[in-house]
Amino acid sequence: MKKLYLASLGCVKNLIDSEVMLGRLKDYELTNNPNEADVIIVNTCGFIEAAKEESIETILSLAQFKKENALLAVTGCLSERYKDILPKEMPEVDIWSGVGDFNRIDELVKERKSKFSPNVYLIHNEERIITGSSYHAYIKLSEGCNQKCAFCAIPNFKGRLQSRPVEEIIDEIKRLKNKGYKDFSLASQDSSSYLKDFGIKDGLIKLIDEIDKIEGITVRILYLYPATTTKKLINRIFASPVVENYFDLPIQHISPKMLKIMKRPGSVDKLKSLLKEMRKEFSFVRTSVIVGHPGESEEDFEELKKFLKEYKFDRVNVFAYSDEEDTAAYKRKDKIPPEIIEKRLKEIEKIVKKTTINSFKKYIGKICKCYFDGLTEDGLFYTVRPKLWAPEVDGDILINESEVENLEVGNLYNVEIKELAGEELIGKITKSK
Incomplete structure (x- = not known):
C-alpha cells in the first residue's frame, strides 16, 4: 500500500477539509515519516503573516524529505490567496490546488495535475477520516x-x-x-x-x-x-x-x-x-x-x-x-x-x-463531568477534559488518583478538582456524583 503524509495547518475548518482529503485517499496508508511517503500534502493557512510563514516553511521543509517519484501537493488558503505567485516561485511542488478541490484530491494526485476551481468547497455528505481523537x-x-x-x-x-x-x-x-x-x-x-x-x-x-x-x-x-x-x-x-x-x-x-x-x-x-x-x-x-x-x-x-x-x-x-x-x-x-x-x-x-x-x-472543589483522554506523554498522569471545554485549545486536567477501574478513552467520568499546581489543575476520578 502506498503511503501518505499530511500536514494540516491553521484552524479546525482546515482540519475538516484535510479529513475530507484523507477520505478521498483512503487507499493510502498514513505515515508520520515524510521521507517514506509516496504523496505529501500540505493544507496551508493564509490568515496572518505568522501562519503564512509557517506554511511556506513547512512546504520547503517537506520538499527536502520528498523521495524519488513522490508527489508534493499544496492546497488550502495560502495557495488560493497567492495562486498567481507561488507556483512560479516554488518548483519543488508538484501539485497546486486552492480551496475548491479538496474532494477531488484523489483525481489530482492520480493525474499529477494542478487545479484551482473558482468555487469554494463546502463539505456535504462526503465521508472523511477523523484525526486526533476516537470520540x-x-x-x-x-x-x-x-x-x-x-x-x-x-x-x-x-x-x-x-x-x-x-x-x-x-x-x-x-x-x-x-x-x-x-x-x-x-x-x-x-x-x-x-x-x-x-x-x-x-x-x-x-x-x-x-x-x-x-x-x-x-x-x-x-x-x-x-x-x-x-x-x-x-x-x-x-x-x-x-x-x-x-x-x-x-x-x-x-x-x-x-x-x-x-x-x-x-x-x-x-x-x-x-x-x-x-x-x-x-x-x-x-x-x-x-x-x-x-x-x-x-x-x-x-x-x-x-x-x-x-x-x-x-x-x-x-x-x-x-x-x-x-x-x-x-x-x-x-x-x-x-x-x-x-x-x-x-x-x-x-x-x-x-x-x-x-x-x-473557579473549578477547585467542584465535581464535573470530564472526558477521559488517557495517559500524559511521560506516563505520570491521566488527563481528562471537562465536557464544557473545547479540545486542544482550552487545556485539560491532570489526574493522579482514581476510584474507578478500567478507564476508557472517550468515556465521561466524574472528576473532583482538588487543587491548582502552578498552571495545572489536579483532580481525582471519583464515584461520587
Whole structure:
C-alpha cells in the first residue's frame, strides 16, 4: 500500500477539509515519516503573516524529505490567496490546488495535475477520516463570511457565506455517532450567521432544536460573531440539554473608536450586554483580541486592558496585528510601530495569564463531568477534559488518583478538582456524583 503524509495547518475548518482529503485517499496508508511517503500534502493557512510563514516553511521543509517519484501537493488558503505567485516561485511542488478541490484530491494526485476551481468547497455528505481523537469530531456549519472586518482577508479568498442544510449536519452527526463519536464542536467563520444566506433568521437556533433530539452526545459551538449573536440564541444554548454553555465570541477590541475602525458592526453597549448575558449561568466564555491595529491609541489600549481585567474571560487568544494586503486596515496611514505592538502584546498576555488562572480556580472543589483522554506523554498522569471545554485549545486536567477501574478513552467520568499546581489543575476520578 502506498503511503501518505499530511500536514494540516491553521484552524479546525482546515482540519475538516484535510479529513475530507484523507477520505478521498483512503487507499493510502498514513505515515508520520515524510521521507517514506509516496504523496505529501500540505493544507496551508493564509490568515496572518505568522501562519503564512509557517506554511511556506513547512512546504520547503517537506520538499527536502520528498523521495524519488513522490508527489508534493499544496492546497488550502495560502495557495488560493497567492495562486498567481507561488507556483512560479516554488518548483519543488508538484501539485497546486486552492480551496475548491479538496474532494477531488484523489483525481489530482492520480493525474499529477494542478487545479484551482473558482468555487469554494463546502463539505456535504462526503465521508472523511477523523484525526486526533476516537470520540471527538469537528462539524463544519458553513464556508465563507459576509462580514467586512478591516483586518481580515478571509472573505477575499473564501467568498461569501454558504451554509450547509440543517438535515445534512444532523445526518453527519448521527453517522459519526454510529461510529463511536460522542463529542462535537461546530465550526465556521461566522457561526451565528448560519442560514442567513438562505434568508432564514435564527438558523443556529433551528439547528439546536434538531441537535437536542439526539441522545448521548455533547456539542459546543465555536466562532460566534458579536453583531449576529443575540440574547435569544444565548438563552437557547442555556436551555439545551445537549449544547454546552460554551461561548466563543471574538470581540477583537472594546474601544468604540477601534471597533469602528475595525469595521465591526454593533455598539459596545450591545457587546457588553451579550457578554453579561453569557454569565447568567455557569458557563465558559472565550474570546480573541487584536493588539496594535492601525489607529489604536494608548487610551484605546488601556480601555481594552481594563475590560479584560474586569470581565475575566475564561480564555483569550491574543493576536498582534498582522498587516494583510487587500484589507481596509492595510491602506491606513496610522500604523503602530512594531516595537509598540510587541510591548502591548506582552502587557495583554500578562493580564490574560492572570484571568486564565482565575478561571481555573473557579473549578477547585467542584465535581464535573470530564472526558477521559488517557495517559500524559511521560506516563505520570491521566488527563481528562471537562465536557464544557473545547479540545486542544482550552487545556485539560491532570489526574493522579482514581476510584474507578478500567478507564476508557472517550468515556465521561466524574472528576473532583482538588487543587491548582502552578498552571495545572489536579483532580481525582471519583464515584461520587
